[in-house]
Every structure is written in C-alpha cells, then in structure tokens.
Amino acid sequence: MSTTAAGAPDAPGSGLVASGISRRFGEVRAIEHMDFTAPAGAVTALIGPNGAGKTTLLLILASLLAPDTGTVRIMGIDPAEHPTAARMRVGWMPDTLGVWESLTAREILRIMGRLYRMPAAALESRVSDLLALVNLEGLANQPSRVLSRGQQQRLSLARALIHDPAVLLLDEPASGLDPGSRIQLRRILRELAAEGKAVVVSSHVLAELDEIADAAVFVNQGRSVLAQTIHAAAAQGRRYAISALDPAALSAALSFRGLQFRVEPGRRSAVSLLLGSEDDAARLLKDLVAADIAITSFAPAGGALEETYLSMDAEQR
Amino acid sequence: MTTINPLPADPGPDVSPAPDTSLPAGNYLRPIGVVLMLELRQRLRSRGWYIMLGIWLVVTGAVTFLSWAGWNSSQNYSYIVPDQNPGPGSLIFEIVLAFVLLFALLVAPAFSANAVNGDRSAGTLAILQITLITPGQLVWGKFLASWLVSLAFLVTSAPFLLIGMLLGRMTAAHVLVALLMLAVELAVVCAIGVGISALATRPLFSIVVTYLTVAALVVGTLIAFGLGAMLAQGTIRANTPDYSYSEVYTPEEPRYTCSGDFYDLHVTRTDQVAWMLAMNPYVVVADAIPYPDRSQPNQMIGGMGFLEGISQGARWAIAGPEATTPCANGQVHPGYLRQTVPLWPLGLGLQVVIAGGLMVLGRQALRTPAHRLPRGTRVA
Numbered sequence A: 001m002s003t004t005a006a007g008a009p010d011a012p013g014s015g016l017v018a019s020g021i022s023r024r025f026g027e028v029r030a031i032e033h034m035d036f037t038a039p040a041g042a043v044t045a046l047i048g049p050n051g052a053g054k055t056t057l058l059l060i061l062a063s064l065l066a067p068d069t070g071t072v073r074i075m076g077i078d079p080a081e082h083p084t085a086a087r088m089r090v091g092w093m094p095d096t097l098g099v100w101e102s103l104t105a106r107e108i109l110r111i112m113g114r115l116y117r118m119p120a121a122a123l124e125s126r127v128s129d130l131l132a133l134v135n136l137e138g139l140a141n142q143p144s145r146v147l148s149r150g151q152q153q154r155l156s157l158a159r160a161l162i163h164d165p166a167v168l169l170l171d172e173p174a175s176g177l178d179p180g181s182r183i184q185l186r187r188i189l190r191e192l193a194a195e196g197k198a199v200v201v202s203s204h205v206l207a208e209l210d211e212i213a214d215a216a217v218f219v220n221q222g223r224s225v226l227a228q229t230i231h232a233a234a235a236q237g238r239r240y241a242i243s244a245l246d247p248a249a250l251s252a253a254l255s256f257r258g259l260q261f262r263v264e265p266g267r268r269s270a271v272s273l274l275l276g277s278e279d280d281a282a283r284l285l286k287d288l289v290a291a292d293i294a295i296t297s298f299a300p301a302g303g304a305l306e307e308t309y310l311s312m313d314a315e316q317r
Numbered sequence B: 001m002t003t004i005n006p007l008p009a010d011p012g013p014d015v016s017p018a019p020d021t022s023l024p025a026g027n028y029l030r031p032i033g034v035v036l037m038l039e040l041r042q043r044l045r046s047r048g049w050y051i052m053l054g055i056w057l058v059v060t061g062a063v064t065f066l067s068w069a070g071w072n073s074s075q076n077y078s079y080i081v082p083d084q085n086p087g088p089g090s091l092i093f094e095i096v097l098a099f100v101l102l103f104a105l106l107v108a109p110a111f112s113a114n115a116v117n118g119d120r121s122a123g124t125l126a127i128l129q130i131t132l133i134t135p136g137q138l139v140w141g142k143f144l145a146s147w148l149v150s151l152a153f154l155v156t157s158a159p160f161l162l163i164g165m166l167l168g169r170m171t172a173a174h175v176l177v178a179l180l181m182l183a184v185e186l187a188v189v190c191a192i193g194v195g196i197s198a199l200a201t202r203p204l205f206s207i208v209v210t211y212l213t214v215a216a217l218v219v220g221t222l223i224a225f226g227l228g229a230m231l232a233q234g235t236i237r238a239n240t241p242d243y244s245y246s247e248v249y250t251p252e253e254p255r256y257t258c259s260g261d262f263y264d265l266h267v268t269r270t271d272q273v274a275w276m277l278a279m280n281p282y283v284v285v286a287d288a289i290p291y292p293d294r295s296q297p298n299q300m301i302g303g304m305g306f307l308e309g310i311s312q313g314a315r316w317a318i319a320g321p322e323a324t325t326p327c328a329n330g331q332v333h334p335g336y337l338r339q340t341v342p343l344w345p346l347g348l349g350l351q352v353v354i355a356g357g358l359m360v361l362g363r364q365a366l367r368t369p370a371h372r373l374p375r376g377t378r379v380a
Helices: A054-061 A083-087 A105-115 A120-133 A149-161 A179-194 A206-212 A230-235 A247-256 A278-290 A304-316 B024-044 B047-077 B089-112 B117-122 B125-129 B135-166 B172-199 B203-231 B274-278 B281-288 B306-324 B344-365
Strands: A016-025 A028-038 A042-047 A069-074 A090-093 A167-171 A198-202 A215-220 A223-229 A238-244 A270-275 A295-300 B233-243 B256-268
Touching (some): A028 A054, A028 A198, A028 A215, A042 A054, A054 A069, A090 A149, A105 A149, A105 B024, A149 A167, A215 A304, A238 A247, A238 A278, B047 B135, B089 B135, B089 B203, B089 B281, B117 B203, B125 B135, B203 B281, B233 B306, B256 B306, B274 B281, B274 B344
Parallel strands (some): A028 A223, A042 A198, A042 A215, A090 A167, A167 A198
Antiparallel strands (some): A016 A028, A016 A069, A238 A270, B233 B256
C-alpha cells in the first residue's frame, strides 16, 4: 500500500522517505514494516496512541537507531552510509527535554552550532536569530535551569534548527507549551515548510495538528495504518456539534430530516451528528435557520484528524 | 515578526558539508574541545565541586601537619646523630603521596563513571550524538574532561608534596615524578570510568563497577598475587651461603659467599605471578619514584622508606627465586635491587590495556545508528 501522504509530486531525493522499516527490542516488535514519507515543503503529522512506535520511528529517521529492516533516505541520502551528510540535513527535537542546566540558552545553541562545524562568524548571528525566533532573547543569558518547561521546549526547537536542516523531526513539540507559544510554534512550522523544509511532527493534540499539518500518517501497534492529507480527512465527513435555545425543537427538526444524531453528554443540551462535507454542514445550518430554529452554536465537534484517529482506533480494537 | 535567515551554504546532496577546514587533525580535535569545554563549564559552575576541592585542601593539609608533628615527637626517642638526620622531608613526602594516591583513586571514579550514562539519563547524550560528533570524539572529550577535573585535585595537593621536598632529602625530581605518575594513574582510572559509563546502563551501576575495578587494582592484585603464589610452587638448584661478618656494609653488595654441594630448594615462583602485583597503582607509583643513593656504605641510616619498600618488594617478587634466593645456581645475589630496569612500565602497560580496552568498547557502544540497545534504555 502506498502511503505517500501529500499527493504533491516531489523532486526525487527531496524530503524524507522511509520504507519497510522494522525494529524489535528483544521480543517487543516496536515497528513492523512501516512506511513513512514526509515531502519537502510540507508539514507531516505522525499520529498514534502511546506505544504505537512514533518515538522509535523518529529515532530511526534521525539516524540514532538502526532499523532491523528497511531503508531511510534523508534528502536522498542513506544515513547508514553517509552519516555526516545525513546529519547536516536533519534536525531533531526529542520528546525528553535534555538541557545542560548550568549552561545558558545562548551557550547551548553555540555549542550545538560548533558541533555542526559552523563557522564562528555565521554562528553568532544564527544563534541570535534563533533566540529571537523562539522568543528567548530575554532569557538567553540565564542558566537554562531557570527556564520553564515551555521555554525549554522552545530552546529545544531552536537547538534542532541551529544548522538549518532540510528535514525537521519534532517529537511532541507542543507538549508543555502555553497557548501563545503553541500559536507561535504553529507559525514557525508553517514558515519552515514554506521555505521548503520537510517537517515531521508527532503529537497527541490532534486539533493542533489540523491547523499545522498538510498530511498525516496514522500509526498503531508499530504499523502505519493510514496516510491521508488534511483535505482528504476533511472530506471524509466530520462530526458537528449543534446547540439551540430550544433543544426539543432542534431534535425534532433533525429527526424530521431523517438525520441520525446523538445527544452529547456533559455539554449543555448539545447534539452531534456526522456530516459528509462542509457543503452538507452549510446546507443543514441554512435549513435549520430557515426552519426558525434558534441555533446558538454550530461547529465541528473535533478536528478532521481526530475523526480519522477515532475511527481508526475503533477499527483496531 | 522574526524570521529565520537560512544559512547561505547548502551543499549538494552528495557532498559532505564543508566546514571551516584547516588540518585533518584539527578537524578531529575540535569537537573533542567542544565536549571538553561543555563538561568543564558545567563542572566549574557547580558549587559542590568547589566544596570538595576545599575539603580536599584541608584534609591534605591536616595529613601533612600530622606527619610532621608525628616525626617531631618521635625525635625525642631517636638515636640518629643530629648531623646525619635526614629530616622529616621524606616521611612527609611518602605519607602525603600515598594519601593523595588513595584519594585520587577514590575521587576519579566519581568524576568519570557517570560521564556518559549520566548524560543518557539526563537526555543530553542523544542531543550530542545527533550532531556531527563521532563516538570516538565523544569518548575522548568525556575522558579528557574527567581527567582535567581530577587533575585539579592533584594540583591542589602539589604544595604539600613541595613541603616534603623543602624539609629535606627529597628533590624536585621526586616531586615531579610523583605528580606525573599520580596524573597518569588518574588518567587510567578516568579512562576506566568513562569506558564503563558508556557500557553500563545506569550511573549507579557504572560507578559501583568502576570503584570495584579500582579496588581490584589496589587490593585485588595483592589477593591474586598471594593466591597465585600459593599455586606457583617450584624448585631451584642452590648451594649453601656462607655469611661472614663485614664491618662496612653497603646494601647493594652481597654479604655472603656460596660454596658446597648443590641441592633442590623448594621455592615459590613469584616471578610467574608478580605481573599482577605490578598492576597495583601503589606499585606503579612507588616504583617510578627515584631511589635514594644506596651505593655508599651506611646509607641505610634512617631506614628504607615505605615507597622504596613497596618497590623493592615488587621487584623481588618479579625477579623470582632464581635471582633473589641466596646461592641459587651457586650465584651470589645483591640484597638490594637497583632501579636500573624499572618495573612500573609493565604495570602501567597492563593498566593502559585495561583502560584502553574499556574506552574502545565504550566507543563501540556509542555508535549510531545503534543496532543494540542496553536492556530497558531508550536512546533519548
């Protein structure tokens, strides 16, 4: 099965391609024959439950872990054969924070740059640019132990970007970020994709990914289950939550139109139903308003990816 | 709004990156320097390190003072003519040296034995591994950092060895050789610690194993030598020594003549197992310290220092019964072995083989992409 997520044709050797990846840890099969593609110029989400093999896959893509079978190509380069060339092109932000606590943010970025053999003159301005990018200028000369978790996450992102990699692997980048930082992260990732980089993001926060990702690869139990673009995810139908001043009238109106719906628990008298497309949603809202139902809210109940995720999860169990 | 300025140079896909190259050796050394700087900076910013250094200074000072005070009080009961009295210098020197070596052996594992797996626990190892640094450079950097940090303790104790020199009989050469050998022993222990820390999963485990390895070198070699000697029995041919009284006694001259019929003498073949003794850090250091001049008469006054004693004992063991038993093969043998052929290169060589082997294994364990992971660990 082809799992090229974004349908856009790419120049050969651009982005990240992994095929037939398997990896065991003793008896545990962490990943089994997984395919993964992250084209250049797009943000690809890696979605799956805990223990699905996301971090293992990212470690293999980052050339830290060798797969038992399968191949990885980073911008067309095999990291097993040309580790230096591959690593120049990969930035990796781990899910663990891992900071040298007594060093300042500026020192950490400088050290990383020197380990990527960046010339000293270029490095200084690069470090300053990145500190500005992740909004850590004010804390740049503080020991990183005083940084909050979210600030350390942002430092970690800057560290992954220090050598301007063509492929960026981010393991749960949004965890621990406050809403403002999340919006900023989203903007940074979109910018990087617009510059032509292949960005891979693993996350649990699916609503977040709807906004960031161009495509998603769903993994479960070590296999890539499904790959789809956000457009495809949106087109497959999506659950909408509707509430009205008079819930009884709303229910009656929906029943009259022969629509299946369910009353959402917990929410104040909201119902939800699955609609095939945004056109369907627009038409239904228009109908309901025309039928004089006093609608107070009408919105997607979850992200498009969440819908896929939940349906996939249901299939698996 | 801030934007990222892309770096100017993006080499083609099949070209390895073009760094600021000057010399191939410089290219290899530079990342080592970065790791070294990274480690040292962290160490110098932790207060605990300075506290330890302060405690070390006070304790070494106390040991020095007590050795001097002890020597002073023993002078009331000394029969040595004041003119010939060598002074407390060599006593202080030997006690301080032995003490510094003891503490070096205790301190060095603490600085080295969690160098790699401590980073792994903190999540900072993979961050280094993802860069262009090679496993060899990483291991070298970690080793040099722990060694330099340990050397700071040695530098702190150097003044007390100098006191030993100023108070008599010891020369600057003694102090230099002592400091050099202590530094080398620290390097051996640090290399062992870094190697084990790269191999073992948990810092606690690698620290314990490193201490046990050091204990094996210090105590284990003695036990192994003793047990080995019990197994290494043999016989040599010897005849009878005839001791005649001599007024003028120089230690290097034999005091007997050999005569009579040869017979089989039951001996312990220490020469077969003494290489284990040679690995002992105390033997290595003691054997490298220059001996006092023993070629003239009456130079055993003041006795043999215990470092000299350790060295002599080990040399007797490695020389074996053929060379030390009176009248073995009808030969006379000196009662004192000169320092012409040193023993310490053998012991140090064996230590370097162990330490180097661990470093090489540690380097293998850090290779990426990693094929095997220690049980229960994550890369990041």
